[in-house]
Amino acid sequence: MMDTITVRKMPFEFPDEIDPVFIEGDPEASFGMIAGSLLLPHLEPYLIRSMRAAIEHVTDPQILDSLKRFSAQEGQHFRMHAKFNKAIRKAGFPKLEEFERELAADYKRFSESKSLKFNLAYAEGFEALTMNAIRFLMDPNGFDNPSSPVLQMFEWHFVEELEHRNVTFDVYDHVCGGYFYRLFAGIYAQWHFTSWIRKVNRYMLDVMPPPERSPEAKRARKQFERAERRRAFKTLLPAIIRIYLPNYSPHDLEISPAMQVLADKYTELATSTS
Numbered sequence: 454m455m456d457t458i459t460v461r462k463m464p465f466e467f468p469d470e471i472d473p474v475f476i477e478g479d480p481e482a483s484f485g486m487i488a489g490s491l492l493l494p495h496l497e498p499y500l501i502r503s504m505r506a507a508i509e510h511v512t513d514p515q516i517l518d519s520l521k522r523f524s525a526q527e528g529q530h531f532r533m534h535a536k537f538n539k540a541i542r543k544a545g546f547p548k549l550e551e552f553e554r555e556l557a558a559d560y561k562r563f564s565e566s567k568s569l570k571f572n573l574a575y576a577e578g579f580e581a582l583t584m585n586a587i588r589f590l591m592d593p594n595g596f597d598n599p600s601s602p603v604l605q606m607f608e609w610h611f612v613e614e615l616e617h618r619n620v621t622f623d624v625y626d627h628v629c630g631g632y633f634y635r636l637f638a639g640i641y642a643q644w645h646f647t648s649w650i651r652k653v654n655r656y657m658l659d660v661m662p663p664p665e666r667s668p669e670a671k672r673a674r675k676q677f678e679r680a681e682r683r684r685a686f687k688t689l690l691p692a693i694i695r696i697y698l699p700n701y702s703p704h705d706l707e708i709s710p711a712m713q714v715l716a717d718k719y720t721e722l723a724t725s726t727s
Contacts, residue, residue: 461723497531578639
């Protein structure tokens with residue numbers, strides 16, 4: 454299920470000004486997703502550079518084809534998020550570009566000074582963690598037929614992340630290999646990008662704090678947060694632990710059949726596919 458990597462060019466457009474609280478009543482979740490979006494036009498070109506640097510070392514035609522399709526999908530992703538981010542920067546967060554310059558410098562340094570093995574292990578560390586976070590957020594039915602182009606963009610992107618979930622693992626294993634190096638470089642990668650996202654999220658919440666909620670709304674939110682923590686402990690935490698085990702492979706993961714339905718939906722919405 455979901456083993457075909459389809460490159461979709463999507464028609465999403467965003468107004469010049471976007472309400473940054475695009476999830477109604479939930480600035481915390483909205484700003485967390487925005488922080489992730491701001492990461493992508495810097496991270497994904499780095500992933501593409503790392504994959505392209507591996508091409509000359511790949512001798513398996515199937516892995517090579519998947520690598521090229523991975524890069525094409527990621528190219529569509531970061532360009533779409535760049536369009537969205539351009540509007541978000543006008544929403545009253547003057548330090549966002551400073552944070553982005555810091556991140557861009559990190560990825561430029563990694564490409565120029567780190568080994569291919571490090572860069573491929575970083576790519577796999579990113580894909581392994583985000584793939585499981587996406588499964589937690591999306592399974593079983595995605596975002597429940599969102600009408601907002603912002604949520605549609607994220608849903609399309611997340612579906613494609615599931616489609617290419619095996620690529621960075623296969624490329625690292627084929628070109629370099631080594632469990633312990635993948636483990637420690639991957640953990641560093643996960644710390645690096647998640648700490649940046651948390652920093653940006655905190656900044657946005659400082660600039661635009663959540664509105665004062667009524668006592669009833671506060672109780673409802675606490676109940677929701679407790680339920681989400683229980684769900685994360687039951688489903689997400691075991692999945693995250695699994696990626697650190699020696700016998701881990703994304704090929705073994707089960708993806709909800711509903712994700713294929715969503716993939717087909719975005720194939721139909723695309724202006725072109727390959």
